Amino acid sequence: MLNSKFSIPLAVLYPSPLTVLLASLAVLLAFGVAERLARDAAWRAVPVRVHVNGTRGKSTVTRLIWSALREAGIPALAKTTGTAPRVLLPDGRERPLPRRAPASIREQLELLRLARREGARALVAECMAVDPALQWVSEHEMIRASVGVITNVRTDHTEMMGPNLEDIANSLANTIPRGGVIVSGESRFAALLAHRADLAGARLVAVPAPGVDDVGRWLGDDERLALTVTRQLGIADDVAARGFARAPRDPGAARGGTLAAVQGEVRWLDATAANDPESLAALVAEMTGEGPGDCPNLVVYNHRADRSPRLSCFADRSAVIGNARPLVLTGARPPWTVWRRLRARRQGAPPIFVPRRRLARWLRAHAGPGAALVFCGNTRGLDVAATIDEVGRG
Numbered sequence: 001m002l003n004s005k006f007s008i009p010l011a012v013l014y015p016s017p018l019t020v021l022l023a024s025l026a027v028l029l030a031f032g033v034a035e036r037l038a039r040d041a042a043w044r045a046v047p048v049r050v051h052v053n054g055t056r057g058k059s060t061v062t063r064l065i066w067s068a069l070r071e072a073g074i075p076a077l078a079k080t081t082g083t084a085p086r087v088l089l090p091d092g093r094e095r096p097l098p099r100r101a102p103a104s105i106r107e108q109l110e111l112l113r114l115a116r117r118e119g120a121r122a123l124v125a126e127c128m129a130v131d132p133a134l135q136w137v138s139e140h141e142m143i144r145a146s147v148g149v150i151t152n153v154r155t156d157h158t159e160m161m162g163p164n165l166e167d168i169a170n171s172l173a174n175t176i177p178r179g180g181v182i183v184s185g186e187s188r189f190a191a192l193l194a195h196r197a198d199l200a201g202a203r204l205v206a207v208p209a210p211g212v213d214d215v216g217r218w219l220g221d222d223e224r225l226a227l228t229v230t231r232q233l234g235i236a237d238d239v240a241a242r243g244f245a246r247a248p249r250d251p252g253a254a255r256g257g258t259l260a261a262v263q264g265e266v267r268w269l270d271a272t273a274a275n276d277p278e279s280l281a282a283l284v285a286e287m288t289g290e291g292p293g294d295c296p297n298l299v300v301y302n303h304r305a306d307r308s309p310r311l312s313c314f315a316d317r318s319a320v321i322g323n324a325r326p327l328v329l330t331g332a333r334p335p336w337t338v339w340r341r342l343r344a345r346r347q348g349a350p351p352i353f354v355p356r357r358r359l360a361r362w363l364r365a366h367a368g369p370g371a372a373l374v375f376c377g378n379t380r381g382l383d384v385a386a387t388i389d390e391v392g393r394g
Contacts, residue, residue: 035109038109038112038113039109039112039113039142041116042112042113042115042116043112043144045115045116046112046115046116046120046121046122046123047121047122047146048069048074048076048121048122048123048146048147048233049122049123049125049143049144049145049146049147050065050122050123050124050125050145050146050147050148050149050229050233051125051127051138051139051143051145051147051148051149051175051177052065052124052125052126052127052149052151053127053135053148053149053150053151053172053175054149054150054151054152054153054172054185054186055151055152055153055154055155055156055168055172055275055276055279056151056152056154056274056275056276056279057151057152057185057221057222057225058080058081058126058127058151059080059081059126059250059252059253060222060250060253061149061151061222061225061226061229062078062079062080062124062125062126063078063080063088063247063248063249063250064222064223064226064243064244064247065078065124065226065229065230066078066088066124066247067243067244067246067247067248068226068230068235068239068240068243068244068247069122069124069230069233069235069243070090070092070243071235071239071240071242071243071246072230072235072236072239072240072243074121074122075090075118075119075120075121075122076088076090076120076121076122076123076124077089077090077111077114077115077118077120077122077123077124078123078124078125078126079097079107079111079124079125079126080126080250081097081103081107081126081127081128084096084251084252085097085099085103086251087111087114088124088248089118090118090119090120094248103128105128105129105134105137105138105142107128108125108128108138108142108143109142111123111125112142112143122233123143125143125145127139127175130157130160130161131160132160132161132170132171132174133174135171135172135174135175136174136175138175139174139175139176139177140178144177144178145175145177145180146177146180146181147177147180147181147182147183147229147232147233148175148176148177148180148181148182148183148202149182149183149184149185149225149229150172150173150175150176150182150183150184150185150186150193151185151186151222151225152185152186153165153168153169153172153186153188153189154168154276154277154278154279155168155276155277155278155313155317156168156275156276156310156313157309157310158309158313159309165188165189166189166192169186169189169192169193170192170196173192173193173196176193176196176197176200176202177200177202178200178201178202179200179201179202180202180203181202181203181205181232182197182200182202182203182204182205183205183206183207183225183228183229183232184204184205184206184207185207185221185224185225185228187206190204190206205228205232207224207225207228208224208228210224223244226240226244227240227241227244230243252272252273252379253273254269254270254271254273254274254283255269255270255384256268256269256270256287257388259388259391259392260392264368264369264370265369265370266367266368266369266370266371266372266373266391267287267288267371267372267373268372268373268374268375268388269283269284269287269372269373269374269375270375270384270385271283271284271374271375271376272302272375272376272377272378272379272382272384273379274376275310275378276313277313277314277317277318277319277320277321280314280318280320280374280376281318281319281320284297284320284372284374287372287374288372297320297323297324297325297371297372297373297374298324298325298326298328298363298366298367298371298372298373298374299320299321299324299326299327299328299374299376300328300329300330300359300363300373300374300375300376300377301314301321301327301328301329301330301351301376301377302330302331302375302376302377302378302379302380302381302382303329303330303331303332303333303334303377303378304331304332304377304378304380304381305332307377307378308334308335308338310377310378311334311338311342311377312338312341314376314377315338315341315342315345316341316345320374320376321342321345321346322345322346324374325349326349326351326352326366327342327346327349327351327352328351328352328353328354328359328362329342329351329352329353329354330353330354330355330356330359330382331356331377331378331381331382332381333353339351356381356382359387360387360390360391363387363391364391367391375387
């Protein structure tokens with residue numbers, strides 16, 4: 001029997017469920033308060049915050065703005081979350097963003113704290129949320145931008161943001177900063193975005209119409225949008241232009257070239273990061289110099305099991321997919337319902353499924369001279385550069 005001097009009250013040894021619950025709530029509350037204080041301190045330390053949203057071009061625009069800020073002598077930190085997540089540091093270094101769990105918008109809070117620790121005075125954050133509610137939280141509870149950006153409105157993530165472009169525009173508008181500035185490169189929904197900006201007490205700034213330039217169409221669009229943002233930040237155009245020229249290329253940017261296949265020279269395009277039909281069509285037309293329906297493209301669509309709605313969208317709305325001769329699917333096998341939908345869309349020319357491990361050998365045998373080989377769909381799981389190299393070595 002224990003000496004009474006050392007006895008422990010039963011309430012300590014066997015706390016009641018209510019006590020455990022209250023203690024747990026107290027711990028959670030303490031963590032929440034600490035996180036909020038850290039966020040508020042980061043807001044004060046990093047007064048310039050740019051939140052980049054949109055369907056296409058977010059990563060490239062993020063890099064352009066970050067590089068222009070650095071050129072202007074403003075310590076800036078940025079994060080891209082596209083094909084390969086990256087953190088861009090104030091000293092110009094770039095490092096991959098390791099993830100030990102599925103992506104979460106809580107990364108944006110960690111990004112704010114990192115910007116403060118690195119001595120940044122400006123933060124450029126690519127929006128990583130797709131769900132409309134999470135987009136709202138990401139802006140209003142986390143980033144709270146001084147300048148928001150909507151690059152464009154195109155058909156992607158329809159399962160979350162809605163089946164039509166107006167729904168998608170309304171979803172993207174959830175990141176319009178309250179009382180701030182919103183820069184939009186999307187002219188088709190100017191009235192909708194102006195209305196949402198009014199509700200948020202924000203000022204809408206439209207990107208000027210394209211002028212004559214000597215750069216490619218996508219780079220021109222992105223630079224024009226980034227220049228509109230840098231003007232709002234008070235950066236001179238010549239300084240911004242120097243920064244744009246020094247901006248590191250995004251890993252997800254479209255790439256192309258030619259390869260010497262067995263049957264002759266083949267042009268190729270890696271458009272796997274163009275996740276909507278409109279962007280893909282423009283890139284293919286730029287590559288071929290023709291409309292997407294006029295060129296007998298050999299199209300390889302890399303499918304992800306968790307992106308079946310994207311394949312359905314391409315099946316219904318993409319002329320590139322509809323007119324490809326042939327259309328090859330690789331990666332995960334699509335559900336039968338989606339496969340049947342794709343077959344119906346391509347009457348007389350059913351799609352072909354080729355596993356990734358056999359793709360290079362199949363392309364060597366079927367890519368004829370003068371063909372335009374296009375990779376699209378999804379970046380994850382398909383190493384286009386390695387595939388092209390293997391086709392060329394064959």
